[in-house]
Amino acid sequence: MAVGVHRVVIVGSGFAGLFAARRLEGAPCEVTVVDRRTYHLFQPLLYQVATGILSEGDVAPPTREVLRRQPNARVVLGEVVDVDAAARVVTARSPVGETALGYDSLIVAAGSAPSYFGHDEFAVHAPGLKSLDDALEVRGRIFGAFEMAESEPDPERRAAWLTFALVGAGPTGVELAGQIAELSRQSLRGRYRAIDPATARIVLLDGAPRILPAFDERLSARAADRLRELGVEIEPSAMVVGVDADGIDVQGSDGARRRLVTRTKVWSAGVQASPLGALLARRAGAALGRHGQVEVEPDCTLPGHPEIFVVGDLMSLDGLPGLAEVAMQSGLHAASEIDRRLGGDPRPRRFQYRDLGSLAAISRGYAIGQRGRVQVWGRPGWVIWLTVHLVFLTGFKSRVAALFHWVFSLFGRARYEQSTTLRQVTARTASPSRPG
Structure with missing residues (x-):
């Protein structure tokens, strides 16, 4: 230097x-x-890595690659x-x-x-979705759940594997719920012999009285209607007070507690x-x-x-x-x-944030968005969502790859990022592997 x-x-x-x-x-x-980490993470699309639409490389270009033509910049791991x-x-x-x-x-x-609100032990059984490691772990758990259900002879245990609990109904939870619903009802159709993936339960829980509380109530209602059409069960005013390997404990607005038996949980309730x-x-x-x-x-x-x-x-x-x-x-x-x-001007300038609006993709071809009083939903919202995310994706290669996967996701059922190992299914609860 x-x-x-x-x-x-x-x-x-x-x-x-x-x-x-x-x-x-x-x-x-x-x-x-x-x-x-050695990459720049496009965090808003992690849920698509977790549900097999995008690969990790599509949302995580190497930082050195991004800055390769900037002589005054270097990267330290x-x-x-x-x-x-x-x-x-x-x-x-x-x-x-x-x-x-x-x-x-x-x-x-x-x-x-x-944020697990003082219960960090929940993370063992309900990982978040903030990092690339999280997305790959969640992907392993989601696809692994169908694999375990295929091999499970007991109906109750099979039902537990086919129940997905998503804690937190902000954009991440809502988008993940929509994608798991489409995955089970469409993409995995005909892939299994002992189970019907379409029988999977997707349960979206949140302590707030409605989903997507940062959006206008009318858009929130439209998103909820779309999720219900996909088969998602929405449980508002539901506080998760316990998490273990076999399920979650939920407390309703009346203070009563109940048990939801599920082997696959994802946490997006806070940061x-x-x-x-x-x-x-x-x-x-x-x-x-x-x-x-x-x-x-x-x-x-x-x-x-x-x-x-x-x-x-x-x-x-x-x-x-x-x-x-x-x-x-x-x-x-x-x-x-x-x-x-x-440049010789030491006077501080106040940071002025320009609100460019908010978007959430509920399912393929359907998204909601708002900017001020302007609201969009359905296919127009999805087109805007697609355009905005393509613009902000870092790198030409990432944009082309993402567009390729989105086109196939919209017009077909294929999801090419489904690779799962036995260790990924159990993830943080896995026991040490044995030789042979």
Whole structure:
């Protein structure tokens, strides 16, 4: 690295981190992107990896590939374990040891993780859907459930394998429910001999009184109607209070508890900030919000540390939601602030979020969307959803591959990403493998 060149360290290669890095292309600085993964994850499409539509490569292009034509950017694989705000040094740990990365400007975009509301033990039997590992695990559990049902002679145990419980009725839960319904009713038709996949139960639960609470009530109702047409059972005002290998315990609005026997559970009921937020709070005197997000100034910097930006899901500012669009725009804002400073303009600019609307794909050919008072649903909504996701997918190869899979999904029943092993079926509860 050239002596005297402004050093920018970006923690995280998600939407916020990657958009920040690309915004600094051509700027008079050296950019280092550090992350514990070597790819940029298009998180909104993880549910399609989990249901066999897309491959992991379609939603996770290598970060080095994305930044290959940006000479002032480099990538470091490692997990950030310390931030020394006084010395302006980030420490990243990898199998080869610890690496100290000095910085003049720091952008922290470490993202978020599933929240089990104080019951982290639920994760063993009900994985979230926030990472590529999660998506592959959930895919193994979903397709593996049909395989286990095919081999299970006992009717009650077979029914348990063919019952899918999705906890959380936000966009992820709703989209996953719709895809599992289509998978069982259409894509897997005629694939098995001892079972009929169409008899599978898909149960969508949420503590809120309706699904998709961030959307207008009318759109939420349309989405619910579409899910019911697909055979999804919707249970609002249902709190999950227990999770184990054989099922979940549900508490209704009247306080009564009941048991849902199911071997396949997926959790999308809440998120919490990356643990890096708590580290920043200790090392830089930052304050934390309700879900562990770091409270920032209007320009996304830490109070007392104008050289440190916190963006994306990790920041707490004006009640902004943890959406991909917020991450993209805040990452761009942080990079623009650094670029302006390097150009001789030190005045901070307030981050202004532009709400471009929300979309959710309920099933193939059917999506809902809203922006302000404008609402769309059905096939027009799906076309808009398709266009937006193609635009924001990173890399030409990813766009072509995704479009190919979507076309086949829309006009046919094929899903090519169904590979499952016995170990993936049991996932985190698997026992050590034996030779032979």
